[in-house]
Amino acid sequence: MAKKSTLKIKPMDDRVVIKRLDAEEKTTGGIILPGAAQEKQLKAEVVAVGEGKLLDNGNRATPDVEVGDIVIVSKYGGTDIKVDDVEYTILRESDILAKSC
Amino acid sequence: MAKKSTLKIKPMDDRVVIKRLDAEEKTTGGIILPGAAQEKQLKAEVVAVGEGKLLDNGNRATPDVEVGDIVIVSKYGGTDIKVDDVEYTILRESDILAKSC
Amino acid sequence: MAKKSTLKIKPMDDRVVIKRLDAEEKTTGGIILPGAAQEKQLKAEVVAVGEGKLLDNGNRATPDVEVGDIVIVSKYGGTDIKVDDVEYTILRESDILAKSC
Amino acid sequence: MAKKSTLKIKPMDDRVVIKRLDAEEKTTGGIILPGAAQEKQLKAEVVAVGEGKLLDNGNRATPDVEVGDIVIVSKYGGTDIKVDDVEYTILRESDILAKSC
Amino acid sequence: MAKKSTLKIKPMDDRVVIKRLDAEEKTTGGIILPGAAQEKQLKAEVVAVGEGKLLDNGNRATPDVEVGDIVIVSKYGGTDIKVDDVEYTILRESDILAKSC
Amino acid sequence: MAKKSTLKIKPMDDRVVIKRLDAEEKTTGGIILPGAAQEKQLKAEVVAVGEGKLLDNGNRATPDVEVGDIVIVSKYGGTDIKVDDVEYTILRESDILAKSC
Amino acid sequence: MAKKSTLKIKPMDDRVVIKRLDAEEKTTGGIILPGAAQEKQLKAEVVAVGEGKLLDNGNRATPDVEVGDIVIVSKYGGTDIKVDDVEYTILRESDILAKSC
Numbered sequence: 001m002a003k004k005s006t007l008k009i010k011p012m013d014d015r016v017v018i019k020r021l022d023a024e025e026k027t028t029g030g031i032i033l034p035g036a037a038q039e040k041q042l043k044a045e046v047v048a049v050g051e052g053k054l055l056d057n058g059n060r061a062t063p064d065v066e067v068g069d070i071v072i073v074s075k076y077g078g079t080d081i082k083v084d085d086v087e088y089t090i091l092r093e094s095d096i097l098a099k100s101c
Numbered sequence: 102m103a104k105k106s107t108l109k110i111k112p113m114d115d116r117v118v119i120k121r122l123d124a125e126e127k128t129t130g131g132i133i134l135p136g137a138a139q140e141k142q143l144k145a146e147v148v149a150v151g152e153g154k155l156l157d158n159g160n161r162a163t164p165d166v167e168v169g170d171i172v173i174v175s176k177y178g179g180t181d182i183k184v185d186d187v188e189y190t191i192l193r194e195s196d197i198l199a200k201s202c
Numbered sequence: 203m204a205k206k207s208t209l210k211i212k213p214m215d216d217r218v219v220i221k222r223l224d225a226e227e228k229t230t231g232g233i234i235l236p237g238a239a240q241e242k243q244l245k246a247e248v249v250a251v252g253e254g255k256l257l258d259n260g261n262r263a264t265p266d267v268e269v270g271d272i273v274i275v276s277k278y279g280g281t282d283i284k285v286d287d288v289e290y291t292i293l294r295e296s297d298i299l300a301k302s303c
Numbered sequence: 304m305a306k307k308s309t310l311k312i313k314p315m316d317d318r319v320v321i322k323r324l325d326a327e328e329k330t331t332g333g334i335i336l337p338g339a340a341q342e343k344q345l346k347a348e349v350v351a352v353g354e355g356k357l358l359d360n361g362n363r364a365t366p367d368v369e370v371g372d373i374v375i376v377s378k379y380g381g382t383d384i385k386v387d388d389v390e391y392t393i394l395r396e397s398d399i400l401a402k403s404c
Numbered sequence: 405m406a407k408k409s410t411l412k413i414k415p416m417d418d419r420v421v422i423k424r425l426d427a428e429e430k431t432t433g434g435i436i437l438p439g440a441a442q443e444k445q446l447k448a449e450v451v452a453v454g455e456g457k458l459l460d461n462g463n464r465a466t467p468d469v470e471v472g473d474i475v476i477v478s479k480y481g482g483t484d485i486k487v488d489d490v491e492y493t494i495l496r497e498s499d500i501l502a503k504s505c
Numbered sequence: 506m507a508k509k510s511t512l513k514i515k516p517m518d519d520r521v522v523i524k525r526l527d528a529e530e531k532t533t534g535g536i537i538l539p540g541a542a543q544e545k546q547l548k549a550e551v552v553a554v555g556e557g558k559l560l561d562n563g564n565r566a567t568p569d570v571e572v573g574d575i576v577i578v579s580k581y582g583g584t585d586i587k588v589d590d591v592e593y594t595i596l597r598e599s600d601i602l603a604k605s606c
Numbered sequence: 607m608a609k610k611s612t613l614k615i616k617p618m619d620d621r622v623v624i625k626r627l628d629a630e631e632k633t634t635g636g637i638i639l640p641g642a643a644q645e646k647q648l649k650a651e652v653v654a655v656g657e658g659k660l661l662d663n664g665n666r667a668t669p670d671v672e673v674g675d676i677v678i679v680s681k682y683g684g685t686d687i688k689v690d691d692v693e694y695t696i697l698r699e700s701d702i703l704a705k706s707c
Contacts, residue, residue, distance in 0.1 A: 008202065009173065009200065009201050009202065010199060011199045012166075012194070012195075012197050012199055013165070013195065015198065015199065017199065055561060055563050056156060056561045057157075057158065057561075057563075058156050058158075058163075061563050062563075064517060072514065072595075074584065079175065081199070090173075090198045093517070097517060097595045098515060098517055098522065098586075099515055099517065100513055101513065101515040109302055110274065110300045110302050111301055111302075113298050113299060113300055113301065114266070114296065116299065116300065151300075152266060155255070157258045158257065158259065159261055159263050159264075180276065180299060182300075191274075191299045210403055211375065211401045211402065212401060212403075214368075214396070214401055214402065215367070217401065219401065252401075256364055260360075260362055260364050283375060283400070283401070292375075292400045311504055312503065312504050312505065313502060313503055314501065314502045315468060315497070315498075315500050315501060315503065316468070316498065351502075357457070359459060359461075360459070360460075361461075361463055382478065382501060384502075393476075393501045393502055412706055413678065413706050413707065414704060414705055414706075414707040415703065415704045416671075416700075417700065419704065452704075455670060458659070460662045460663075462665055462666075462667050483680065483703060485678060485704075494678075494704055558660070561663075562663065565664075566664050569618060570618075577615065577687060579685065602617065602618060602621065602685060602687070602696045603616060603618055603623065603654075603656075603687075604615065604616055605615050605616075606615065
């Protein structure tokens with residue numbers, strides 16, 4: 001069962017909102033990204049998910065991530081926003097490299 | 102129920118007309134974008150919505166925003182227009198990053 | 203009911219022929235675009251409409267503007283032509299930003 | 304009823320063969336393009352029409368011009384050819400801006 | 405009825421193999437391309453035709469030229485090959501401008 | 506029967522996670538890539554496979570590699586990540602040149 | 607009946623593995639490519655064929671070459687690999703210009 005987002009914004013289309021995790025922190029998925037590797041990609045938690053990509057036939061594809069997923073993203077992707085003094089990043093689902101499982 | 106636009110122009114296709122909100126103002130959605138963050142994206146209110154994107158099969162996709170929605174957009178997207186001395190911006194729905202909910 | 207074009211040329215595909223309106227004139231739609239704003243977009247009247255965009259399945263999409271519509275277009279779009287000593291512009295429907303309603 | 308081409312070549316796909324008309328001549332469609340305007344677009348008569356654009360499903364779209372149509376084209380589009388000492392231009396139907404009607 | 409190719413190679417997809425004709429020679433189609441015009445396009449005879457363009461649905465489009473057709477091509481298109489000491493050019497059907505008829 | 510991944514991350518879409526193999530090692534597939542050739546492509550073992558490429562109709566294509574496959578990839582493709590101190594590369598299935606069989 | 611590949615690698619998607627033939631050798635198809643022509647394209651033998659191009663509907667197109675086919679390819683296409691000390695080239699089927707028949 002997917003968790004419900006507590007964030008007051010909903011990303012459009014196939015966008016998701018993520019919150020970057022402390023790079024030294026060890027997640028339940030056991031992913032650690034120390035040193036130089038940190039400069040290439042980052043762990044983050046998905047906090048809001050859009051309706052999904054608009055297909056050629058007018059339907060939307062089902063997003064492949066859920067609120068609460070821990071994901072690996074490229075450091076330089078997406079747009080940073082600030083909601084209630086907390087920093088988030090909005091990016092497209094296709095910019096997510098992998099999720100922990 | 103979607104509010105009805107009071108604006109006398111209707112954007113074409115998947116375009117929407119937005120009115121930028123005062124960056125210091127706090128909306129009902131609780132979104133605040135102060136300081137440096139303001140230089141990257143902006144809050145705005147949707148004041149008119151087009152018919153929706155033309156699909157390959159000749160139909161149009163249903164727009165995912167309504168008149169009255171508060172949205173986050175990139176500062177440099179869209180074209181500025183002036184109607185009855187008020188400034189608006191016309192941009193494509195795909196340029197909207199997120200909406201408050 | 204759409205007005206009939208009195209122009210002796212018919213634009214191809216999703217093109218429309220427009221006649222630029224005097225920038226100071228106030229239309230029934232109440233759109234005024236004075237000063238600096240004039241350098242970014244312009245009001246125009248639609249005087250002829252093509253058959254509509256050719257779709258992947260061989261049909262044509264129904265144009266979303268009609269002869270007589272007042273539209274807002276970017277100043278630098280389209281190709282200028284002269285018919286019976288009057289100047290017109292031919293552009294694609296997708297280059298029209300909005301129409302008055 | 305479309306006239307039959309007397310030209311001994313048939314353009315491929317959505318191409319058409321046109322013969323440029325004398326710029327000072329006044330056509331039955333009443334189009335005149337004198338002076339500076341001549342440097343941007345030109346009148347021409349369609350002398351041969353291809354089978355039509357190949358669609359994704361393998362069919363061909365029906366061409367929207369016929370032999371004998373007077374059309375407006377951009378001056379710099381297409382490829383010039385010479386058949387029996389007469390100069391023609393081969394271009395794609397989508398490069399035709401408008402036809403007289 | 406299409407002639408059968410005597411060439412020992414078969415072009416792939418929507419490619420055709422052509423043999424350029426002597427520019428001064430007059431074909432049965434009556435096409436002459438002398439002087440400066442020769443620098444822009446050339447007559448050629450089709451000597452082999454591929455299976456046709458692969459469509460999105462996995463079928464192939466029927467080629468619109470046959471072995472023996474006289475075609476007009478751009479001088480700089482295609483790749484030159486040599487089979488049994490004779491020079492040919494392989495190019496895509498979409499690079500053929502017109503065929504004689 | 507495909508082996509099950511023991512990796513705690515799952516790549517998104519048509520991405521796969523690979524572990525580069527020691528270039529001197531000889532695999533069961535007998536592939537050796539010594540010397541200069543090593544600078545162009547590399548052997549790797551597939552350790553995790555995504556859901557497959559999102560198609561236009563909203564379905565996903567079945568991946569053509571499985572966990573445990575030995576593949577040849579270009580040296581410079583993909584993004585390097587580190588999980589539990591081991592280095593992996595995430596890349597798209599279309600960037601895999603071949604698999605041993 | 608297609609020959610079976612003895613190569614221990616299978617190319618992905620619409621890729622094929624070819625072995626370049628000695629440029630002076632005369633094949634059963636009678637293709638000779640001596641001198642300057644050798645600098646533009648080369649003969650090669652197909653030694654392995656992939657599953658075929660992934661179509662928009664999720665199926666794969668049937669490859670148009672088989673193991674054992676003699677093909678003409680551009681000299682600079684594809685990626686060179688070495689298997690059991692023999693040099694091969696992996697390239698996409700669409701990069702093959704023609705096959706002997």
